[in-house]
Amino acid sequence: MFGVKHNECVGFESRWSVKKVYYEGNTQTPLYVSKDATTNPVASKEVEVQTDPPQALKNVHVDVDRLAGFLTKMYPKVKRELDDVITSRAFDNYNLQGEQVDVTMKLSQLIEIIPQDKSMEAANVAKLSSFSWNCSAKTIAVSLSYSHQSWCYDPGLILLYTFDREDKLPSQPTKKINCDSCVSQIQFHPSVASILAGITHSSAIFLWNVQNNEDETVLIKISRTDNLSCLNWMSLDYITMDIIFLVTAGLDGTITMWRFNTSYSCANVYNKYQIKAPFMTKSKNKQHKSKKKQNVVENVVGVTCFAFSKHLPDMFVVGTEGGLVVQCSTSNPTKLKGGTEIDPLYDPVYQYYQPHESSLVSIQFSKVKKDVFLTSGSDCQTRIYVIGQEEPARVIFDNNSINILYWVPNEKHLVFGYSAKGKLEVFNVITGKQLKLDDDDDDKQVEKTTNMGASCFLNPYKSNMVAVGLKKGVLELWTVPWSTFSKMKS
Numbered sequence: 007m008f009g010v011k012h013n014e015c016v017g018f019e020s021r022w023s024v025k026k027v028y029y030e031g032n033t034q035t036p037l038y039v040s041k042d043a044t045t046n047p048v049a050s051k052e053v054e055v056q057t058d059p060p061q062a063l064k065n066v067h068v069d070v071d072r073l074a075g076f077l078t079k080m081y082p083k084v085k086r087e088l089d090d091v092i093t094s095r096a097f098d099n100y101n102l103q104g105e106q107v108d109v110t111m112k113l114s115q116l117i118e119i120i121p122q123d124k125s126m127e128a129a130n131v132a133k134l135s136s137f138s139w140n141c142s143a144k145t146i147a148v149s150l151s152y153s154h155q156s157w158c159y160d161p162g163l164i165l166l167y168t169f170d171r172e173d174k175l176p177s178q179p180t181k182k183i184n185c186d187s188c189v190s191q192i193q194f195h196p197s198v199a200s201i202l203a204g205i206t207h208s209s210a211i212f213l214w215n216v217q218n219n220e221d222e223t224v225l226i227k228i229s230r231t232d233n234l235s236c237l238n239w240m241s242l243d244y245i246t247m248d249i250i251f252l253v254t255a256g257l258d259g260t261i262t263m264w265r266f267n268t269s270y271s272c273a274n275v276y277n278k279y280q281i282k283a284p285f286m287t288k289s290k291n292k293q294h295k296s297k298k299k300q301n302v303v304e305n306v307v308g309v310t311c312f313a314f315s316k317h318l319p320d321m322f323v324v325g326t327e328g329g330l331v332v333q334c335s336t337s338n339p340t341k342l343k344g345g346t347e348i349d350p351l352y353d354p355v356y357q358y359y360q361p362h363e364s365s366l367v368s369i370q371f372s373k374v375k376k377d378v379f380l381t382s383g384s385d386c387q388t389r390i391y392v393i394g395q396e397e398p399a400r401v402i403f404d405n406n407s408i409n410i411l412y413w414v415p416n417e418k419h420l421v422f423g424y425s426a427k428g429k430l431e432v433f434n435v436i437t438g439k440q441l442k443l444d445d446d447d448d449d450k451q452v453e454k455t456t457n458m459g460a461s462c463f464l465n466p467y468k469s470n471m472v473a474v475g476l477k478k479g480v481l482e483l484w485t486v487p488w489s490t491f492s493k494m495k496s
Contacts, residue, residue, distance in 0.1 A: 089467060111430050112485045114471075117175055119148055119165060120479025132163070136461070137475045138202075140194040143467035144169050145180075145216070147202055148481060151188035158207035162189040166216060167481075175483065183214055183222050196239050196250065201270055203252055205234040211254060213270055227264070227273050231256035233308075240314040240322075251276060253314070257327065259306030261354075279354040280342060281324055281332055283307050313369040317376030321393075322354075325366025331359040331381055331391065360397050362387060368410045374418040380435075382410045388421070390435050402438050412462050415469040415488055422486075424460040424474050430484055432491055441491060 120132055135151040145168045152160045162185030167175045187208040195201035200217040201224075211234070213225040237254045240263075252264040252273070265276040283306070308327040315321045324332045334354035345351030362383035372378040377393040388411045389398035402411070402421075408431065414420035420441075422432045432441040465471040474482040 110487075113482060114485045115175060115483040117167070117177060117481045117483075118479065119481055120150070122478065122480070132479065133477050134475050134479050134481070135189060136191040136204075137463065137473065137481070138192050138194045139463055139466055139473070140199040140202075140216075141197055141466060142199040143465045145199070146175070146473060146481075147192055147194065147216070148179075148475070149189040149192045149204065150479070151190055151207070154188070154207055158187045160188050161185065162187050162206060164189060164192065164202075164204070164214075175481075181216060183216070185212065186210075190234070191237055193238055196241065198270075203237060203239070205229075205237050205254060209234050209256070211237070211252070211264070211273075213266075213273075215270075224270055225266075225273060229254060229256070229262070231258055231260050231262060233257040235308065235310055236312065238312070238314070240319065242319050253312070255309040255312055255324075257308030257310075259309060259326075260351075261309060261312060261324070275349055277336065277339075277352060278345065278349060279334065279339065279352050280344075281307055281309055281326065281330075281334070281355065282353065283328070283330065284358045310366050311369045313371050313379065315371045315376065315379075316373070317371075321356075323369050323371075323379055325362075325369045325381060325383075327365045329362035329364050329366060329383060329385070331361055331366070331369075331389075333357040333359065333393065357394070358396075359391055362389070370413060372413055372418060374413075374416065378418070380411060380413070380421065384409060388433075400435050400438055402433055402435070410461065412464075414491065415464060417488070417492055420491055422462070424462055430462075430472065430474075430486060 119134060132150040132152055135149050137146060137148040139146050145166055148165045148167070150163045150165070152158075154160075164183040164185065165179035166181040166183070168180045169175060185204070185206060187206045187210070189204045189206055189212075192202060192204040195203070200215050202214045202216055204212045204214070206212065209229050209231060211225075211227040211229055212223065213227075214222040215224045216222060218224075231254065234254055234256045237252060239250055240253050241248075241250045243249065249265075252266070253261060254264065255261045259281045261279045261281065263276040263278070264273045266273050307330055309324055310327055311325040313323055320336045322334050322336070324330075324334055326332070333356045335356045336354060339352035339354040342351045342353050362381065362385055364383055364385040366381055366383050368382040370380055372380070378399075379391055379393075381389050381391065383389075386403065386409060388402040388408075390400040390402075392399050408423035408425045411421040411423040411433065414422055414432065419434055419436050420432055421435055422430055425431050433439065434441060460477070461475045463473045463475075465473070470486055470488060472484045472486055474484060476482070
């Protein structure tokens with residue numbers, strides 16, 4: 007912009023010509039700038055609908071052989087998991103809605119295996135010594151024996167009962183198996199329904215095939231162990247059940263693992279262990295007594311019961327006549343003197359726990375928690391132990407003459423047993439108290455001596471069915487709604 011400014015003449019001569027003053031200024035308008043910018047249009051895609059005609063699916067190629075191979079491989083594992091209602095967790099927290107559930111225990115059937123004749127009570131009559139379900143859960147075997155002070159001269163007898171179409175056991179056995187001496191304990195094979203193992207008072211191990219019609223005896227093995235006390239089956243892999251051993255124990259403190267061929271007609275010793283009593287080192291100063299086990303003495307203790315863990319197959323616990331509770335391991339045991347090159351002897355002891363005051367009757371691992379097991383003793387105490395903890399986590403004092411307690415299926419806090427009142431009772435191991443059931447009757451008077459030492463076994467397929475064997479020769483079948491007990495308060 008340009009400007010011209012004129013000033014008037016004051017006090018001096020006027021001159022026509024004046025000097026002009028001007029200045030330049032920039033405008034505040036920015037320069038015009040043009041740019042080309044690309045747009046961002048929405049991308050579009052064409053998607054085919056899933057309404058193809060049925061004939062188009064015929065072109066899909068399916069490898070039938072690979073599919074059949076996959077199903078063949080997976081089906082046994084899925085079936086085993088669904089069928090094993092005792093240890094399986096497939097149906098945990100599964101409850102039927104909208105149905106009324108009966109919460110009472112019912113005695114569904116009672117079978118007098120030995121006729122209950124009062125005139126024969128004074129005589130030396132046979133008693134029920136053991137019984138076992140087979141893996142199909144359709145047949146139960148019962149063994150009978152007599153009371154002995156020394157050698158056995160009485161014949162042994164095993165009775166087999168099979169369910170009919172109405173899920174009832176017949177009053178008469180479907181099969182009888184004779185033995186040369188009394189059978190103290192029997193156990194069915196965990197995966198072969200026809201194989202039954204048993205031990206006798208003459209320290210013999212028998213294997214029977216119950217499907218044979220003429221001669222059921224498959225194998226007779228004379229054990230070097232005196233006074234065989236218990237036996238059970240164990241596997242290194244409880245999923246595939248490929249390698250299975252028969253384990254026997256005796257009152258001489260030995261535990262033997264037997265391995266069989268495919269036909270179970272031959273048995274060889276796989277490993278042999280010996281349990282010894284702990285030795286406490288004593289100091290002259292009573293204030294500095296050591297509580298650690300530093301050595302073992304040479305005297306052995308009789309094994310009355312044992313149990314292998316299904317979570318850690320190389321670990322097992324042992325109960326003895328003197329009340330010892332011993333944790334053992336089949337991995338890297340210590341070799342002992344007294345064995346041979348063909349038949350070596352090992353020391354499997356890993357840890358000692360606080361013992362019972364008298365002989366142990368039963369030891370069982372929890373089916374849910376791998377580091378928990380319970381013991382039942384003749385001192386009327388049931389103890390809950392945790393692996394690695396020397397003292398018991400819980401002690402249940404028996405006031406109703408229950409000397410054997412068992413884990414409730416799929417429950418980690420509940421155990422049950424058969425009381426002298428003639429019924430099943432459930433306990434909470436956390437509180438140590440008994441659950442108050444609807445069918446409790448404290449006024450019921452039952453002769454306590456007849457129900458002492460009752461054994462309970464769950465049906466492998468129907469966990470709500472419990473078989474109770476009384477020493478006097480009576481077999482009871484109970485129907486129990488286990489799923490309702492977890493919601494009850496003790």
